[in-house]
Amino acid sequence: MTTLNTAAHAPAWSHARAAWVMVLATLLWSIVGVVTRQLQAAQGFEITFWRSFFNALALLVIFPFWQGSGVFARFPWRSWAFWLSGLCWATMFTAFMVALTMTGVARVLVTMALGPLLTALLSRVATGHRLPARTWVAIVLAGVGMGWMFAGRLGEGGAAASTEWLGSVVALGVPIGAAINWTVVQRSQARGASINLVPAVLLGGVLSAAFTLPLAWPLQATAHDLAWLSLLGVMQLAVPCVLVVLAAQVLPAAEVSLLALLEVVFGILLVWWLAGEAPRPEVLQGGALVLGALLGNEWVGWRNASRDEQVPLGPA
Template sequence: MPLMTSHQRAILLMIIAPTLWSIAGVFTRHLDSAQGFEVTFWRSLFSGIFVAGALLYQQGLRGMTRTVRSLGGLGVLSGLMWSVMFVCFMVALTRTTVANTLIVMSVSPLLTAFLAWLILKERIAPRTWLAIAAAFVGISWMFVNSMSEVGGKHLVGMMIASAVPVAAAVNLIAIKRAGHGVDLIPAVLLGSVFSAGLMLAVASPFQTSLHDLAILATLGFFQLGLPCMLMVKAMKHLSAPEVSLLALLEVLLGPLWAWLGAGEVPAQETLIGGAVVVAALVFNELAPARRPRSATLQ
């Protein structure tokens, strides 16, 4: 008997992935000179290098080329959505606060659940809807005292940030729709290439120091490329709303790393809201109600 079921291993992967995503803020605080567009370019480039290297190691050049060519329309759509997320997240941070960006991103589970019901005809368990609502309340409470006024520059930033949860929801549905027969890890490579290519036109003149390149390489490899690959693997055994809910750990852990690595002490609202989010995630996974059949990939 295996120590962990496929579903449990997938949950573990979806805990590791947002944990790695959440280090972006604290690492970028230590950059010397690299700015928004340039950060996005280098992070995406290094992500592409990491994913390409992993695919080459696993499949060889011919195998990787064949896999990329076999992606099909859903694979290209997934790559485009990855690119939108990579770009809009960083651009939004240059136009508004981290709190504003994260609170906009927190609607992703709701959008994902709606699209899963509408397109995939998945039955969403009542406990999942409850967990989504509780998590949204918890995140809202986390940032209730740090939300900036919605106006001017901040409104533009929040509008840009709104593309992230939409792209995330569409991406999750595309991955689920593709099913077991299509390997969508190369779509992460496409997303990295699309993002780096788009940013190349607006990132110059480059001002990145070797110190910054080391940080951005770390982000590209371990904060972007690796966790995105882990999420695609986890999707084989989790429902789209489930993945989207677990991804909220990024929002929860980001302030924690900023506290530990940059000296930003979290407010009491952050601690209370974070506890609500954790409780919602645990409840959704451990509730005794029978898991709906649609929670596994068809």
């Protein structure tokens, strides 16, 4: 399979610089809640359409500068895995933005954070990869946290409570799409074929924009809305995507996963501080359990990997 050669463009960064770039990427990701609360007329599928459209447009400009003029010819167009990965990205883009219009930012971000654990679980089913005990414990604890968060408004009546609960269900499309996406990549790599995820992000943006345009029509976004939505597509999605790819060439995968959790923290704090959207108590309680499970699992895995690297393997 033909793939993009990102290794040839790997940055000569120190570990500290790569870590700070990863933190910057999570901060850019986290502005989505604040930005969507500034919109005047755009709603639902139209928000998704414009964000995906501007993301794809930005990547169409970024790729030639980053990878050279022939970059699009090197996309793995004939690979089923590439198209499935793009479809997963499109699902994630759409579910995430639609959920934000239906329920609180904190609830969506915590739900989205389940991605690594769902990926581990799906990998166990699809590839037979054995999960360590710490990951099973994390999956159970995260499930309890999500159950507590989802059950918070079940006893309440009214359209608002129903819409918020449905928004939480829609938000599950993000970690489910992510789990399928990463499992496809793992299986392809196990068979000797690698997939570059950044081109798949571009494909996902194009597919998401194409799918949601009919549902968003007639477009109602004002010039004010378009300015904010272009910020989402470029600075909240396209640019962080590239930054993470570059940082991941320096940082271990476990460290990338740990730092990525900052998006949830930043996102909740920003929308609370700048938009006045305080998370409900059950979201904070359940979210703390989910993030604690994720943090503990990744931290133990990182420490075990670091210890194994320090163990001498015998005489050279």
